[in-house]
Amino acid sequence: MREDWYVFLVAAACVGLYVYGCIFWCIIAYRRRANREPATFAGNSRLEIFYVALPLLIVIGLFGVTLAKELPVDGVVPKPANRIAVDAFRWSWAFTYPGGFTTRGTPYDPPTLYLPLRRVTEIDLTSSDVTHSFWIPAFLFKRDAIPGMRNVFDLTPIRTGAFLSRCAQFCGIDHALMTFTTRVVPDAAYDRYVASRGAVTP
Amino acid sequence: MKSFVGIFVCSALFGLAIAVAYAWVAHGEIVGTILLGVMTAALAFAASYALIAERAASLDGDDPNISNDRVAGEDLGVFTTKSRWPILVAAGAALGLCGLPWSPFMTACGLIIVVLCLWRMGAESARMNASTTSTGTDR
Amino acid sequence: MIEWMTTTDHKKIGIMYIVTTMTFFFIGGCLAMLIRAQLARPDNDFLSAHAYNQVFTLHGTAMIFFVIAPFGLGLANFLVPLQIGAPDVAFPRLNATAFWMFAIAGIVVFSGLAGYGGAAATGWTAYAPLSEIAEGTGAGQDLWLIGLLLASVSTILTAINLMVTIFLFRAPGMTMWRLPIFVWEIVATGVLILMAFPSLTAVLALLLIDRHLGGHFFDPAYGGNAVLYQHLFWFFGHPEVYVMILPYFGIITEIVATFSHKPVFGYVGLVIAAFAIAGLSIGVWAHHMFTTGAVSNPFFSAVSFLIAVPTGVKFLNWIGTMWKGSITFPTPMLFAVGFMLNFLIGGITGVMIASPPIDYGVHDSYFIVNHFHYTLAGGSMFALFAALYFWFPKMFGTQLSDRLGAWCFALMFVGFNVTFMPMAFMGLEGMARRVYTYPNIAHLGLLNAIATGGSIVLALGVIVFVVDVVTAIARRIPAPANPWHGYSLEWATSSPPPEFNFDALPPIRSRRPVWETPS
Numbered sequence: 001m002r003e004d005w006y007v008f009l010v011a012a013a014c015v016g017l018y019v020y021g022c023i024f025w026c027i028i029a030y031r032r033r034a035n036r037e038p039a040t041f042a043g044n045s046r047l048e049i050f051y052v053a054l055p056l057l058i059v060i061g062l063f064g065v066t067l068a069k070e071l072p073v074d075g076v077v078p079k080p081a082n083r084i085a086v087d088a089f090r091w092s093w094a095f096t097y098p099g100g101f102t103t104r105g106t107p108y109d110p111p112t113l114y115l116p117l118r119r120v121t122e123i124d125l126t127s128s129d130v131t132h133s134f135w136i137p138a139f140l141f142k143r144d145a146i147p148g149m150r151n152v153f154d155l156t157p158i159r160t161g162a163f164l165s166r167c168a169q170f171c172g173i174d175h176a177l178m179t180f181t182t183r184v185v186p187d188a189a190y191d192r193y194v195a196s197r198g199a200v201t202p
Numbered sequence: 203m204k205s206f207v208g209i210f211v212c213s214a215l216f217g218l219a220i221a222v223a224y225a226w227v228a229h230g231e232i233v234g235t236i237l238l239g240v241m242t243a244a245l246a247f248a249a250s251y252a253l254i255a256e257r258a259a260s261l262d263g264d265d266p267n268i269s270n271d272r273v274a275g276e277d278l279g280v281f282t283t284k285s286r287w288p289i290l291v292a293a294g295a296a297l298g299l300c301g302l303p304w305s306p307f308m309t310a311c312g313l314i315i316v317v318l319c320l321w322r323m324g325a326e327s328a329r330m331n332a333s334t335t336s337t338g339t340d341r
Numbered sequence: 342m343i344e345w346m347t348t349t350d351h352k353k354i355g356i357m358y359i360v361t362t363m364t365f366f367f368i369g370g371c372l373a374m375l376i377r378a379q380l381a382r383p384d385n386d387f388l389s390a391h392a393y394n395q396v397f398t399l400h401g402t403a404m405i406f407f408v409i410a411p412f413g414l415g416l417a418n419f420l421v422p423l424q425i426g427a428p429d430v431a432f433p434r435l436n437a438t439a440f441w442m443f444a445i446a447g448i449v450v451f452s453g454l455a456g457y458g459g460a461a462a463t464g465w466t467a468y469a470p471l472s473e474i475a476e477g478t479g480a481g482q483d484l485w486l487i488g489l490l491l492a493s494v495s496t497i498l499t500a501i502n503l504m505v506t507i508f509l510f511r512a513p514g515m516t517m518w519r520l521p522i523f524v525w526e527i528v529a530t531g532v533l534i535l536m537a538f539p540s541l542t543a544v545l546a547l548l549l550i551d552r553h554l555g556g557h558f559f560d561p562a563y564g565g566n567a568v569l570y571q572h573l574f575w576f577f578g579h580p581e582v583y584v585m586i587l588p589y590f591g592i593i594t595e596i597v598a599t600f601s602h603k604p605v606f607g608y609v610g611l612v613i614a615a616f617a618i619a620g621l622s623i624g625v626w627a628h629h630m631f632t633t634g635a636v637s638n639p640f641f642s643a644v645s646f647l648i649a650v651p652t653g654v655k656f657l658n659w660i661g662t663m664w665k666g667s668i669t670f671p672t673p674m675l676f677a678v679g680f681m682l683n684f685l686i687g688g689i690t691g692v693m694i695a696s697p698p699i700d701y702g703v704h705d706s707y708f709i710v711n712h713f714h715y716t717l718a719g720g721s722m723f724a725l726f727a728a729l730y731f732w733f734p735k736m737f738g739t740q741l742s743d744r745l746g747a748w749c750f751a752l753m754f755v756g757f758n759v760t761f762m763p764m765a766f767m768g769l770e771g772m773a774r775r776v777y778t779y780p781n782i783a784h785l786g787l788l789n790a791i792a793t794g795g796s797i798v799l800a801l802g803v804i805v806f807v808v809d810v811v812t813a814i815a816r817r818i819p820a821p822a823n824p825w826h827g828y829s830l831e832w833a834t835s836s837p838p839p840e841f842n843f844d845a846l847p848p849i850r851s852r853r854p855v856w857e858t859p860s
Contacts, residue, residue, distance in 0.1 A: 004698050012689045019656060019685050026663035027670070027678060030601070038667035042604035047661075048654070052610075055653040059646040059692070066642055066696040073698050074638070130471040131567055133632060133705060137771030140702030144633045146568060147470060148561025151634040164782060168632075168705035168773050170464050171471060173390045176776035205517035206508040213532060213620065220624045220644075228637035233572040234627070241536050241623065263425075263511030270513060270848055278510075281429045283840065284347040288434050292441030296449060299490055303483045303553040323434060 002140075004069045011062060073141070076154050080122035082190075084113070088125070088132035088145035088167065091174035101197040107177035113165070114183050114202060115157050116190035125151040133168035136182050142168050157184040204264065207256045210249040217242035280330045287323040291316055349433035351418050352838060354440050356736055358415020359729075361444050362408045367803075368451070369403035372396050374800060377760075381793040383781035393777035394462035395481070399451065401465030402485065406492050407447045409721045410581065413588030414499050415440075416728055417527045419736060421503055423831035424521050426512025426849065428841035431505040435498055442495035450488030453481030461485035464775060466578070469559035469570040473551050483552065486545050493541045496584075500534035503527055512830070514849035521829045521852070522611050523591030529615040530587045536623055537580035544573035568635045575626035583622040585717060587615060589724035590655055593677050596727055597659050599827050600674040601666030607658035608852065614651035614658075621648045631697040632704050638697040645695035652688055656681065671825070672746030676727030679754045683719025687712055690765070705775075708768025714761045726753070726806065733813075734820035738837045745809040752802030759795025763788040828853035 085096040092105040095113050105111030115121050125134055127145040135142035138161075143151045167178035185193070189202035221238035228234060262268055298312020345353065375396050379388040388396065418436065422429055430436050453460030458479030463472045472482055507520070507528055517525075548570070550556035557563035559570045598605045605611065624644045627636040659681060668674070690712040694700045703709060726749070734740045770783040779785050823832040832855050834843050851857050 004696065008693045008696065008699060012693065016685060016689055019660070020682065022660045023663075023678065023681055026660060026666075027668060030663060030666050030668050032602075032667040032669050036667060038602040039665035040604065041606070041665075043607050043610075044661070048607050048610050048658075051657045052650060052654055055650045056647075059649050062692065062696065063643055063646045066646075066698060067639060069696075069698040070638060070642075073701065130474070131468055135705070135771075135773070137702070137706075137769075142632050142701055142704060146633060146635070148565075148567060149635065153634075164771060164780070166771070166773055170394075170468070170705075170775040172463075172474075173394065176390065176773075176778050179780075206504075209528065209532065209616070212616070216620045217623070220620075224624065224637075224640060227640040231637060233569060234576075234636070237540065237572065237576045238623070245536070261509065261511070262513040263509075263515050264517070266514060266516050266519075266850075268513040270846060278428060281841065282349045282433050284344070285349050285434045285437065286347045288349065288437030289346050289441045291438045292445055295442055295494070296445045296487075296491055299487045300449065300484075302487065302549060303480075326434075 004065060005140075007065050008062065011058060015058070074153070076122065076152055077120055080154060081119040082116055082121040083124065084115075084121055085124045086113075086126075086134060086145070087128055088134065088178075089128040090130065090172055091167070091178040093134075093178075093180050097194050097198075099194055099197060103198055105180060107174045110177075110179045110181060112181045112183050112201075114185055114190055114193055115155060116187050117157055117160055117184055119156070119187060119190075121155045121157075123153055123155060125153070130171050131169050132171050132178070134165075135168040136163055136165040138163040138165075138182075144169060160184045160186065204256055204259070204261075207249070207252040210245060210252045214242060214245035214249040217245045282326075282330065285323065285326060287319045287326065291319040291323070294319060347437075349429075349437045350840065351422050351430045351433065351436060352736070352842075354436050355415050355417075355419025357440055358411055358418055358443070359736075361447065362412040362415060365403045365407035365447055369400050369408060370800065370803060372400035372403065374796060376400060377793040377796040379777060380779070380789050382790065383786050384778055386778075388777060390777045391459065391462060394775070395454070395460045397775060398461050398464050398467075398485075399454075402450060402461070402489075403447075404717070405465055405581070405585065406489060407443075407450075409585045409717060409725070410496065411443055411492075412725055412728075413530070413585065413721075414496065414503070416592070416732070417503055417523075417530075417588060418499070420732065420831060421506060421524055421527055422510070423735075423834070423838060423842055424524050424829050425507060425510060426515050426830050426843065426846050427506060427510035428843070430502050431510060432502050436502050439495040439498040439502070442491050442498075446488040446491035446495065448488075449491065450485050453484040456480040456484070466574060467548070468567075468574075469548060469551065470561075470567055472548060473559060483549070486549055486552075490542060490545050490549075493538050493545070496534055497538045497542075500531040500538075504531040507531075512846055512849060515830075515854075518608075519849065519852050519854075521591070522594040522605060522608070522615075523588070525612045526587045526591030526594075526615050529619040530584050532616075533580045533584055533587070533619045533622065537577045537584070540573055541577035541581075544570060544577065547573070568630070568633055571630050571633065572627070572636075575629045576623075578629065579626040580619075580622050582713075582717070583618060585721055587619065589680070589721045589728075590615070592724045592728045592731075593659065593680050594655075594662075595827075595829065596673045596677045596731055597662050599731075599825055600671065600677075601663045601668050602826075603662055603666040604853065605658070606661030606664070607654070610654055611658050614654045617651035618648060621651070628695060628700075631700045642695055642697055646692065649688065649692050649695075656685065656688075671730075671743050672741070672750060673727045673731035673825070675747060675750040676723050676730065679750060680720055680723040680727065683715055683723060683754075683757065687715030687717075687720055690715065703768050705773060706768035707764040707772045707774060710774055711761050711764035711768065714764070719757055719761065723753070723757075726750075729806075731825065732831075733810075734824050735831055735836050735838070737814070738820055739813050739817050740820045740824055741809050741813045745805055745812075749802050749805040749809060752798055752805060754802075756795050756797070756799030756802055760792050760799055761795070763792050763795075767792075823855065826856075828856040830854055 087094040091107045093111050094104040096102045103111050125145045127147045132145040133142050163182040165180050165182045185202040192200045221242050225235045294312050294315030298309045301308025460481040547558045557565045559565045627641045628645045630636050767788045772779050820836045822835050833847050
């Protein structure tokens with residue numbers, strides 16, 4: 001995901017510097033001076049066509065980069081190694097692990113989502129009341145939890161750690177408190193957690 | 203083709219293009235297809251009306267070489283300078299809408315006020331157009 | 342007083358629009374200062390959650406529906422008949438009706454504050470099903486709905502009025518291709534309003550039915566669909582943001598051309614770009630919905646990327662207008678340059694979030710808040726002030742001070758950037774939108790404190806503007822008919838213009854009738 005950002009940032013910097021450069025050039029070089037008359041041209045067809053074509057090429061390139069990244073991000077494998085059902089509600093989360101046990105949080109005692117390192121976890125996301133959004137900033141990823149709809153996506157963490165996560169879709173009074181922690185743990189620790197139905201926390 | 207006809211015809215064609223493209227790429231996702239389709243239909247209606255009405259029309263404003271002498275003193279119709287009905291129509295509309303969640307009676311009152319004011323506005327127009335002075339106030 | 346309540350003169354109505362929108366601007370600005378005060382440090386308790394939610398809802402609603410969009414239309418009200426050489430708009434009483442509906446609408450929305458449960462508190466977007474739950478807001482949400490219904494009808498009526506005026510009431514010789522770019526932008530805005538606002542009216546009506554008349558359009562428990570709300574809302578909502586920028590593009594074009602003392606570069610390109618932007622904007626609405634998983638992300642991403650192209654054309658045409666010109670920098674030009682510098686950043690972040698994988702990371706975070714403030718506040722708001730400084734003499738017959746104007750610009754430009762640039766980083770560090778407080782992690786405390794500091798400087802700039810207006814009106818030094826040596830028709834009549842605008846029209850043979858008429 002980060003390569004995507006770098007491509008866009010480089011494109012942004014180039015375009016930005018170029019246009020800023022033009023603007024500053026104009027306001028410095030073309031200030032009114034007593035001995036200079038302003039030009040009278042009102043257009044330049046070849047130039048205008050060029051600067052329709054060039055931005056078009058740039059955005060087509062950026063769209064290509066986007067499409068190449070989007071398909072894997074949105075893609076779901078047919079047989080994921082792990083499955084967790086997430087239910088968002090006002091104002092916390094319920095996680096149902098394989099085996100059927102559920103952990104549930106409150107705004108003042110946010111729950112923890114355990115994920116196994118380097119295993120594909122399929123998240124089955126929905127909401128019990130209003131629209132929420134499942135956001136893990138460190139993963140640069142979010143998906144909305146919409147009542148009446150199930151959103152399915154895959155997470156494959158590549159680093160262990162604890163990552164502050166939260167609801168991103170405004171859902172009422174305690175929206176600001178609707179957080180959870182995503183904890184990526186080694187495989188064995190995760191399996192013990194699931195097998196003990198949450199008794200042995202990694 | 204006069205510009206306004208061009209704008210609506212091109213908009214209608216563009217609307218058609220984008221509605222078809224959307225229906226194809228989004229596999230006929232129903233909400234977007236209907237929204238774009240209705241919009242295209244509305245634009246097409248406007249475009250056909252514009253095309254038909256434009257046949258016999260010609261505007262002084264579209265003649266690039268017209269001289270002011272030719273049209274000086276022409277009668278552009280009557281423009282009001284003041285009228286008490288606009289603010290009353292607005293108040294009636296507000297009253298009517300405020301009644302919607304809570305009080306059908308309020309909505310009915312609002313509707314009656316709007317209708318009455320529009321009627322008087324029409325009478326004001328008729329009086330202005332019939333008279334020979336160029337400003338009108340409703341008495 | 343009665344005179345102002347019954348006038349149908351487009352100039353007076355335009356001025357009333359501007360006064361009303363500036364009033365809402367100050368109110369919205371105070372609400373913004375409340376937001377910044379609450380967010381100045383983590384875990385703050387200056388505002389309760391419910392109070393904060395009302396504040397940001399009203400801030401967004403005020404700025405979008407009652408400031409930026411209507412200012413553009415109000416300015417068009419004043420300016421379009423003058424620029425096309427007409428005595429008034431096509432339907433003067435309809436014009437007045439639309440204005441009063443708009444003014445009353447604003448009062449209705451804010452009256453929610455006085456009721457039990459307070460004002461609307463679901464954001465300016467009021468997503469269902471959240472907005473269907475009477476979450477202690479009592480009448481506030483309904484008053485918000487009604488006010489917006491009224492405002493939406495008002496906007497549609499004004500769009501029709503302006504378009505008819507432009508098509509049919511142009512002075513002899515003022516062909517469409519000689520129109521000032523501002524007028525063309527208003528035509529494009531008008532078409533956009535006609536296409537988009539009915540969707541707003543519809544979604545508000547459906548919401549009202551769900552809330553009070555037993556409907557379940559957006560309630561999945563009864564077979565409704567929450568995503569439907571988003572589709573209907575954003576089908577309006579995205580064109581709305583272009584309604585909020587196109588007139589301002591026109592303002593910038595006029596000002597840049599006037600103060601570069603050169604013809605507008607690429608006139609035809611600017612016109613085509615305006616319509617390209619308007620047209621494409623109809624096809625991008627679900628880029629606000631990338632994270633729902635319910636829409637075709639590639640389609641909306643592709644069209645969103647495409648919109649950058651005509652916008653870029655406009656930018657390059659403004660640069661072409663300045664190129665080899667002879668540029669002076671009175672206050673309107675300062676704000677125009679500020680517009681260009683800010684809007685470019687907003688446009689660039691916009692291209693970034695047109696990419697769904699990037700949007701997944703930053704949607705509903707402060708990165709988005711950065712994006713839309715750079716376009717709407719750094720862009721439209723700066724153009725709004727440029728317009729005020731530029732056309733103030735024409736409207737009121739007296740000029741604002743160039744010195745105070747320069748201070749106003751400097752404070753606003755610095756204040757604006759210091760407030761909103763940190764937000765990009767806040768978003769990347771995981772700060773969500775619409776939160777009344779945030780934890781003390783990463784650099785959020787520092788970034789928010791900087792942003793609050795910047796907002797104080799921005800507010801100072803606005804105060805300088807108020808001082809400027811008050812002193813100018815108090816001193817009343819009469820302004821000439823054409824203080825800026827402008828080239829469009831409004832400068833061919835006195836400041837302010839007489840009733841029915843022109844005692845005599847100059848012959849119109851080009852796009853710059855005043856420059857090319859021997860005076």
